[in-house]
Amino acid sequence: MxxxxxxxxxxxxxxxxxxxxxxxxxxxxxxxxxxxxxxxxxxxxxxxxxxxxxxxxxxxxxxxxxxxxTNETSWFRDINPFTVLRTTVVPDMVGKGRRELKIWSAACSSGQEAYSIAMIIADNFPGIRTQITATDLAENMLAKGRSGEYSQLEINRGLPAPMLVKHFERTGPTFRINQQIRNSVTFRKNNLLDQPPMGGPFDIVFLRNVLIYFDVATKRDVLKRVRGAMAPDGYLFLGAAETTIGVDEAWERIQVGNSSVYKPREGK
Amino acid sequence: MKALVIDDSRVMRKIVGGILVDAGFEVVEAENGQDALDRMAEHDDIGLCCIDWNMPIMTGFEFVVEVRKHAEWRDVTLMMVTTEGEQDQIVRALAAGAHEYVIKPFTPEVILDKLQFLGLVEIEETV
Incomplete structure (x- = not known):
């Protein structure tokens, strides 16, 4: 040491x-x-x-x-939230008549989560437009996300081969996600302690594996800001080790299979 | 579940096999595609094959094509694990019936991510 x-x-x-x-x-x-x-x-x-x-x-x-x-990141990290997105959350939104979904991928690192969301929706809900706002503190990560270019090692981490073939093209030593998917994601610098980013109100927020780094008061503060940036019927995804319970009671936890997702309580 | 690791490199077989054993698989090894077909015939409970592409006698690609001719092996998951990373090769392998494709070099997490996505190992959410 x-x-x-x-x-x-x-x-x-x-x-x-x-x-x-x-x-x-x-x-x-x-x-x-x-x-x-x-x-x-x-x-x-x-x-x-x-x-x-x-x-x-x-x-x-x-x-x-x-x-x-900056955290290590992979495609479809943990899979469960993406399954819930595909089987429960997007069908609910579409059932209510949404044809365009505004999604926030917070602490997005180099963009794999945002692009994973974009690919899932493009593949399963072809008529639905997505506007994904991906935010992070780190400029170098945002630049990488914007480029949509990933090394072979990064591509290996969790990206299913059929999606690689469908949505990427090889450019020399790297793979680049195609323009249609790139266009659905906007990268912005944002600190979770400041104002939420432009692009809302968000129907769906991914705020995964971020709260664990904060003390309780900061967690509560961040959750309040996130709630303020969401549609009243929106959905929030947290990391598996995170919960709103005992931190901010303005959320309702919904269990879906092995995973959970949160909704703002009415009137809060 | 039993997994068949097919690679002409003994070292690679040990690396891939080690990852699979840690993930709870029982591992059988083969040195090339023909050897692998023989192992498949011997063990009727193989659920996963990890397949190198370039091997003597029978390549991994030829092995995939051969396996897909057999109805009794239709539920076997086929995952290429190879240095061949050209996009048209990935497309060819998937079209021939491979489910997944890992480009060497890789870390254990790469294999585990893929197996999770394929539903072959339990999902353990990370922090």
């Missing part, structure tokens, strides 16, 4: 101020592993030296925050 307590505290404070994500003691390994590539590319001998170097350089702070707040 090369990270001093002082360095860790600096990074934890910076990340908390910029993203509200709590990095508690014991997460030193996370800071080490996420910042190691930055340290290497900056020519620093180790992460500790790298952080000492950027402390006074405010232009580098965003890089540090991005590295700590």
């Amino acid at each position: 090369t990270l001093t307590a002082d360095t860790f505290d600096f990074v934890a404070t910076l990340v908390r101020q910029k993203s509200a994500i709590q990095l508690e003691r014991g997460k030193e390994y996370l800071v080490e592993s996420r910042l190691a590539p930055l340290a290497r590319s900056a020519g620093a001998v180790d992460v500790d030296a790298f952080v000492r170097g950027v402390r006074g350089d405010i232009t580098k702070h965003d890089l540090v925050v991005e590295a700590l707040t």
Whole structure:
């Protein structure tokens, strides 16, 4: 371990101020592993030296925050929410007469979740238009998402081969998602602690594996903002380890198979 | 469930087989497509085949074509695991009857993601 307590505290404070994500003691390994590539590319001998170097350089702070707040991502991550989307949520919306769905993929990282949603709806509900707003804090992730280009390793992670064949084309060493799917997703920089992004009110929100990083007060605050950005009959997907129960009682939990989805309670 | 790992590289068979054993499969190995057909005939409870493309004697693609001629094997899931990553090859393999396609190199998660999607292993949601 090369990270001093002082360095860790600096990074934890910076990340908390910029993203509200709590990095508690014991997460030193996370800071080490996420910042190691930055340290290497900056020519620093180790992460500790790298952080000492950027402390006074405010232009580098965003890089540090991005590295700590970006999650690994895969296509159709965990599958269940996408099954619920296809079998329950979209049919309900379509049954109510919706012909256009506004969807928010929050903390979208490099866009796999947003594009997975777009592909599922394109394949199963051909008459339905989708406008997906994909947001993240990290500019580098948004740029990657916008490009729609993924390496072979990224393509391998969870993307069913029939969808690869149908929606992607190979361009040299990478695969690029086709323009029709790309056009249904708009990437915007957004901090969940600020105002919700343009593009709402949203019929469906994916806010998965984000709340786990926040304390209860921040979770409640984020859920309230999300509710304010949703259609009254909208649906919210959270990560498997997350719930509104005990945090914000303005949501109704609906069990669908092994998975659950949330709806704003009326009048809240 | 029993899985058949078909690759002419012993090392690859061990890598893929190890992932499948950890996921709860019983693993049978074959060195090429013909060897694999023989194993299929021996074991009537193989539910999944992980198939390299380029192998001597009979390629993985030829194996897929052959398996799909047999009605008794119609429920067997066929997954290519190969360095061949050209789009037209993926299209050919799927058209011939493969369900899934993994391009080497891969991590264990890649195989597990695919098996989850195919409904062959339990879905464990990640955080």
